[in-house]
Amino acid sequence: xxxxxxLLNPASGDFTLTYTSEVTEGELRLVITQGHNTIVxxxxxxxxxxxxxxxxxxxxxxxxxxxxxxxRGKYDITYPTSK
Numbered sequence: 756x757x758x759x760x761x762l763l764n765p766a767s768g769d770f771t772l773t774y775t776s777e778v779t780e781g782e783l784r785l786v787i788t789q790g791h792n793t794i795v796x797x798x799x800x801x802x803x804x805x806x807x808x809x810x811x812x813x814x815x816x817x818x819x820x821x822x823x824x825x826x827r828g829k830y831d832i833t834y835p836t837s838k
Contacts (some may be wrong), residue, residue: 765788
């Protein structure tokens, strides 16, 4: 299945979005876009901890999509909501 998220009230200006995952089975894919630009597009396997710098927070909107196929494990995404 797929879960889509749109960042609400992100910090103004640049900010760091951190993502972690522990996939024990199956496939998990992360895609982060800002407007028409793809910032991150990667398969998450095993243990992953990474971050990405997002410019001009919220303009245009940032969208996060997580797609899993028979996936087991967990993931977490954090970002500041204000400065």
